[in-house]
Amino acid sequence: MRNIIGQAVSGNDFFERPQIVRKIRRSIRAGNWIYLSAPRRVGKTSIMNHLQENPEDNQQFVYAITQSIDSVDGFYKELAKQVIDSPAFRTMSKVSDTLKKVAGGLLQRINLKVSVPFLEISLDKGEPINFQTDFEKLLEEIDLNGDRLIIMVDEFTETVDNILHKHGNQEARRFLQLFRELTHNRKLTGKVQFLLTGSIGLQPLVKKLDASDLVNQLQYIDIPALTVDEACQLFRQLIKQEGIDIDDETILFIIQKIDWLMPFHVQLLVQEVIDVFESSGNPIDQAKANKAYEQVFHQRNKIYFEQYYERLKKRLEPGAEYQFVHDILNRSTADEPLEKAVVHDLAVKHEITDRYKAIVESLEYDGYLHQTADNTAYRFNSSILKTWWKKYVC
Template identity: 85%
Template sequence: MRNIIGQAVSGNDFFERPQIVRKIRRALRAFNWVYLSAPRRVGKTSIMNHLQENPEADQQYVYAITQSIDSVDGFYKELAKQVIDSPAFRTMLKVTDTLKKVASALLQRINLKVSVPFLDLSLDKGEPINFQTDFEKMLEELDLDGGKLIIMVDEFTETIDNIMLKHGKQEARRFLQLFRELTHNRKLTSKVQFLLTGSICLQPLVKKLEVSDLVNQLQYIDVPSLTEDEACSLFRQLIGPEDIQIDEDTIRFTLQKIDWLMPFHVQLLVQEIIDVFESSGNPIDQAKAEQAYQQIFHQRNKIYFEQYYERLKKRLEPGAEYQFVHDVLNRATEESPLEKSVVHDLAVKYGITDNYKATVESLEYEGYLHQTADGTAYRFNSSILKNWWKKYVC
């Protein structure tokens, strides 16, 4: 297994978590539309890659990433592009005249250089089209010979957020309303499903838009952090190609320093373990493991964590809300745990007592904080993120 940091993986580089994959497959077999709920860096895209590479019988997958899209038309245009360019579409044997007409018009407008035998661009009379309605019509006309098309949309929630930031809350609500109507289209029930995910959690976002009812048709599947045993197994597989001598106790000692066992954090730790090994040799004892852990916070790794800070600057309302979150996270690096009463006092200070709980909830969903067992305080999820924040942001 190669240690590929910062990118989605596939094939032999994928660390399979069978329980999560089984949950997703079970939901899809039940014809549910699925939302993978997990913070960034947990490996959601890699899971999608694995599903696409290993489909069950009669399943065909299409992958689309919509991270930069900020309009309703743009979203459905991208989905149309990926579906038309997919083997599932290009190899269909039964094609209706309606499908030819609709898909030909879509193909003409998405600038996709692909040869589809049954499409004829001369059928397009240059009439205006609505990407959302024509995409839905195209899906209705698909004949998959009893199979199912599963459309995976990566960064779905980022698209909602982009639309809200550019066009306002009302347009974001319209986007979700149209998508809900798509999920209830009975002509699609047995042949088309969606698997959605995103780095921004869906629940706080729809709560902010006051439209939680528009996404209650989705089945939510959580992708948790690794267990300690899973993290040890991943660690061993990643150092496998190297001639590194490190015992089980030292591996667990090092992993416990991470706190929150995200696959990416384990990968980053292994990278630094290898660096220490190359400079000082075997065996890797606890002192060398500690050195590797501290190297995670070197300037060269800033790029992996700056997105946590930049995303807050982008998503939060400038002024009071942003200052409140900045202060909460700063205080959480000093006070562990950070009492909820302190968080409330900060909300009073910045004049946002009416909606601060939703803001803090988004920090929980997106992997910054978690509540203590007794529900009275907050802690950073990750000691890595906490130490990085303290060193580079506070």
């Protein structure tokens, strides 16, 4: 297993978590439309890669990432592009005239250079096209000889958020309404499903839009952080080829320093352990392991954490909302948890008492904070993110 930092992995580089994969597969077999709920750096895209590379019988997968898309038309245009360019579509044996016409028209409009033998009908370029309705017609006409088409959409919530920021609440709600109608299209039952993911929490986002009823048809599957055993196992697999002498007690010591066991954080830690090994040799004891942990916060690794800060600047309204969140996260770097009463006082200070709870909830969904066991205060989810924030942002 290679230690690939910051990118989705596949094949032998994928660290499988069988319980999560089984849960997703059961839901697909049941015919559900699924939303994988987890903050960034958990490995959602890698899980989708694994599903696509290892389909069960009678399943064919298509992957699309819509992170930069900010319109209804743009969303369905990208989905049409990925479906038409997929092996599942290009190798169909049963093709209706309606499918030829719809797909031919879409193919011209998306400027996709791909050879599809049965697409011979040309649509006049002056004829208007609605990507949403034509994509739905495309799905209705697809016949995969009994196979199901599972369309995986990465960063679905980013798309909703992009539409909200560019076009406003009404258009974001319209986007969700159209997608809900797609999920209830009976002609798609048993042959088309969607698997959605997003690094922005979907529930606080739709709550902000007063649109929770538009996504309650989805089955939510949480992808939690690694267990300690899983994190230690991943650590071992990543250093296997490096010739590093490190005992189980030291691995546990360094893993427990991470606190919130994201696969990416384990990978980053392994990278620094290898660096220490190359400079000082075996064995890796607790002192060397601690040095590796401190190196995680070196300037060279800032790029991996900047997105947490940049995302807040991009998504929060400038002024009161941004300053409120900045205050919360700054105060959360203290050793003691941040009391909810203090959070409320900060909301009063910044004059956002009408919406501060939704903002804090989004920080929880997005992986910044969690509530203490007694539900009276907040802490940073990750000791790594907490230390980085304290060093570079406070």
